[in-house]
Amino acid sequence: MRRVPLWVLFLLSLFLWMGLIGIKQTFPLRAQQPLTPPATHTHTPLVLSQTKVKSSSDSELEAFDKLVADTEKLEGLFNLYRNQETAKIYLEVKPQQLNKNYLATVTMESGIGERGLYSGVPLQTWLFYFRRMNNNLHFVVRNVNFRAEPGDPQVRSLDRSFSDSVLYSLPIKSIHPNQETILIDLGDLMLTDFPGLTPFLEDALRGNYQLDADKSYFGTAKAFPANVEIESIYGFSLNSGEGDYLPTLPDNRALTLRVRYSLSQLEPNNSYRPRLADERVGYFLTTYQDFSNPKRRDSFVRYINRWHLEKQDPKAPLSPPKKPIVFWIENAVPLEYRQAIREGVLMWNKAFEKAGFQDAIQVEQMPDNADWDAADVRYNTIRWFNSLDGFFARGPARVNPLTGEILDADIVVDSGLVRDMQQDFRRLVEQNQGQKNSLLSTLMGGGNLCPSVMDRSSASKKTSVLSQLAKDHDLCYGRESIQQSAIDRLGLSLLSSSTQLRSEQMKEYVDQRLRWVIAHEVGHTLGLRHNFRGSTLLAPQELNNTKVTQTKGLVNSVMDYLPINLAAQGTPQGDYFPVAVGVYDQWAIEYGYKPSGAIFAQRERRFLEEIAQRSTNPDLAYATDEDIFDLNPDANRWDMSSDVLTYSQTQLDNARAMWARLEKRYPSRGESYSELSELFDTVFWHYFQNVYFITKYIGGQSFYRNHAGDPNGRLPFEAVPVAKQREALSVLQKYVFAADAFQFSPQLLNKLAPSRWRDWGNDLKIERLDYPIHQSIFFLQSQVLGDLLSGDRLTRLQDIELKSPADQALTLPELFKTLEDSIWTEVLQPDDKSLSISSIRRSLQRSYLNQLTSMVLRTDNVPEDARTLAWYRLRQLQGSLNGTLRRHGGEMDTYTKAHLEETRSRIRKALDAQLQAQ
Incomplete structure (x- = not known):
């Protein structure tokens, strides 16, 4: 052998x-x-x-x-x-x-x-x-x-x-x-x-x-x-x-x-069945690529993340679950907030009743002598922490990565969300001075957008542990929330009929706001993503009608970022925040949790499709984090109503009223003037924010996730009607570009003093102490003008001309002409009196000149038609300047004459340089 x-x-x-x-x-x-x-x-x-690997x-x-x-x-x-x-x-x-x-x-x-x-x-x-x-x-x-x-x-x-x-x-x-x-x-x-x-x-x-x-x-x-x-x-x-x-x-x-x-x-749980996701309903996902079925159009399988809920009585239309979702309020939560937190959690039981579950969610209080820790994975907790700069809440969940089953969840809430802090508009100006930022990124300032979106914008940048981990859950609010809270409280105080807000009103405001924040975070732990169309349920005139808000609801979804529902001047104040989850929330929970009773997967798909097809109902409108980057006027954070244009104009009027009343009510006897400066900045930020909402109408379009064949479905893109775009331009002319858009008394401006505390809690200003009013106004105006004339917006306007019927689009020539008429009124429509252009107007006109000159000299990336129009508008403006200087040259103040002559000289040089380049 x-x-x-x-x-x-x-x-x-x-x-x-x-x-x-x-x-x-x-x-x-x-x-x-x-x-x-x-x-x-x-x-x-x-x-x-x-394997058993032995070793010597x-x-x-x-x-x-x-x-x-x-x-x-x-x-x-x-x-x-x-x-x-x-x-x-x-x-x-x-x-x-x-x-x-x-x-x-x-x-x-x-x-x-x-x-x-x-x-x-x-x-x-x-x-x-x-x-x-x-x-x-x-x-x-x-x-x-x-x-x-x-x-x-x-x-x-x-x-x-x-x-x-x-x-x-x-x-x-x-x-x-x-x-x-x-x-x-x-x-x-x-x-x-x-x-x-x-x-x-x-x-x-x-x-x-x-x-x-x-x-x-x-x-x-x-x-x-x-x-x-x-x-x-x-x-x-x-x-x-x-x-x-x-x-x-x-x-x-x-x-x-x-x-x-x-x-x-991982608990062996043979009765849990993954549920397929649908892009019309906003859930966090568990996704994998399946190589087993090459005939499928999409090789990716996407499950929604959800809890395992089973009815005690499967045949009953409404039954308690075998195992409810129980949240424990941590014993570190201040006593005065525990009831509001409890009510915010339990809001969701109304949605689960629509899905067939009674008391699906329960709340318990963690005892002071508990022998377990809030981080123990056996408990779902609502945790409280303190920070210097956190200002956020977060509702992450631990998910089985094979099936999408949510195993447990912990909500963390920073005490800063209920602290009263102010936004420093001066710092926002300084941080962005000289930078070409979009209005959205500028408004974010020191705040945040969900890392799940932002951290993908640059694959090469160094990402933090926290931002990487937020990829499956949205980190909520941030500094923006503190800015919003500041304007909420200031508006309540200044626009209230009484000179001092009653303590019971403030308590109700705080309780309603905290209930909404907790309901929002619980929604995340149930698997739901943000819905930034959640505020579009009611018309502006319905927002403070409690007969409507207490029955139909204030919003579609608590998964939106919601400002205080601040009533217009002369309108009685209604609910500050939603008192119940919205109709979208109920529909989304139905999609995720209602038992299908299906034995075969195909029957389950038909069951889910029947629910998802209802997405065409305007009350079920949905848009999430990545959608707000587009010029979609009804997908925003911190807006309200189905008509954002009307709503924002109301808030601009409110801001002007607040500025006017600041001088009379602040500071109180014995208080520092620095508080007045902070409040002035707070109103400026609110003004800026609502101006941004209005700009989204110019070249804007709505995006819908409807599928082909959905009942009453829309095409994916729908341009903003040209009448709305023109109305938005008119509002911007009045509130941003007009000669009287910003008027403040010298007495108010001389009260705007900075804080002089020198310690670790303050950023002491050692350079300019007085308020830079020219810089602040010019910053807002130039940011808006630059955004309206950005290459992205001009390209979109040009594209929409092809996507819209004849005469139903706002054209580039109309945009350029409208802006020029508004910004150069003194030159284009001079009166018979001596001509005088204010310093604020001169700064705005220089910004306009810089924008068009950059287009002509090809330093900006804009469509070629925009360059041609910029050249044409400069030629027209040059002629108007010649006529104005000829007629009024001897009747101008020196500022105005120097400004117009220098402008004419710059236009001539820019046009000559463009010709030489060609």
Whole structure:
């Protein structure tokens, strides 16, 4: 008998070993499959086949009993062994736990209260598994983005095509001789920079902060049957350089962060069925690419993120759920806000009743002596934190990345959302001076738009941990909310019939606002995205009619960003904020949660399609974060009503009234004048914001997510009617460009003093102290003018001429002529008196001249027709200037004459330069 060569045996064993560790990927819900537990494959985990890799160094490991001696054993999903003397924690992994999917959730338990380092903010969520490789245990993040159905040969190719991520290789400390359980030192994992905080600290704090092992240690550690909870306290030290001044730290050379790690199992739940998403209804998504069905037009499968709700009585039209969604109000929440928070959570039960569930959501109060922590994944909590600059609320949820099932949620609310703070318009001007920003980006100022949108605008920029993690959940409000709150309160105070707002009115305002904020965040935890068409339910004249708002509702959706419903002057004040979830919210919950009763996937799709087709109802209008970047006048944050043009004009009148009353009511006796300066800025920001809403009508168009064949459906794009565009231009002429658009008394302007406190809580102004009124007005006017004449807007106007019937579009010539007539009135329509152009008007006219000159000289990226029109308008203006100087040259003040002659000279040079270039 011939002996088999050793190299052949080696190759055979190698191939056998490689086959054993191949990944078997299984995937849920194919359309033609029945919706019954045995056939869905929804909860078949992605598994690695069991491997046991022996090593000659096994004998060199420490003895198991010796290693765990003098430790406290905490039994749970993973057993923990804690040695108080050495401050070590060992984690025990059983053989059957290798290569099995688990969830790791990382939460910042304590921060520093500024620059993104806030208590309660989620940091990471991973689907991971432990894999043994010789005497190391790998912490591996599962790749769930690419799948194939069981039995498909492509399962094998996916294993080779796409990689999991081995984040850590942990040395095995010991192996039990009989049970073969593995011990690792958790310090090798959870006392390292596991969540990736170091680059974030460097970016956010602008300092070279490094993790200091001598200052890092474990806090609490708990083990439960379905999860383990471990707290790591990280000490960071400034390694070099000075770093930024951080007022929330006593010394910026060192800081401490507490991070909570939750390792939990995915519950086997054969009755949960993923639900397919529809772009007409706004849900967060769990998405993967399915290689099993090449005939499908779209290879991506998208599930909505939702909770698993089942009726106790499936046959009853209204039934309590088997397991309700329970939120716990953290014991750190101030007592005076707990009732409003409770009511905000319970608002959603009305929506769930439409889906067939009674009392689907419940609220409990966390006891002061609770033996559990708010970050424990077994509890859904509403958490309260304090910061210097947070001003946000957030409603993230932990989701099964295979199916989209929401497993738990924690809402975090910054106390700043109910604090009264002011917006410094002067700082907004300084930050954007000389920059060509869009009106939207300028208005954002120090605020935020959801990172889920903004962080994709530049793939190359360094992104923070927090912004990366916000990709599946919208971070809400930010500094914009504080600006909005400031104008809310100021409007209530100044436009109220009484000189001082009554305390009960202010309490009702605060309670209504907090109820809405909580309802908004709960909506996120239920899977819902923002709906920035949510405020379009009522006409302006209906907003303060409580007979309407208490029955039909104030808004379509609480998932919008809503300003206070500030009544127009002379109109009795109605509800400040919605007192119930909107009709869109009820419809969206019906889509996500109403049981279909379907056995087959095709029947479920028909059931969902019938619900989604109702999206053409104007009361169910939907637009989300990415939609507000377009010139869509009915998709905004902080607007109100179905007629934003009328609403915004009302708010501009309110702003003018507030400016007029500021001088009479502020400051009160004994108060600093700096408060008046802050309030003046607050009104300026409100004015600017509503002007922006109006500009979106010029070249604007609505975008709809309707599908072909939807009942009463619209085409995807619908241009703003030309009459509305002309009306918007007329409003801008009156409130922005007119000679009398901004009029303030000298007495008021001389009261606008800055704060002179010199401490860490104030940004002391050491240069110009008086209010830069010219700079502020010119900033607003030039920003609006630049936006109206931007290349993007001019291109859209030109395109809309092709998309609209004849004479039903605002043309480029009409826009240029209208703006010129408004800005150069003194020259184009001079009266018989001596000509005098104010300093504010001269600045605006120079801005107009700069815009058109840039087009002619090709320094701006605009359509060629716009360049031609700019050349033509400059020629026309040159002729008008010649005539005005000829007729009124001896009757002008020196300012005006110098301005007009210099303008004429600049036009001549620009036209000559353009001809020479050609």
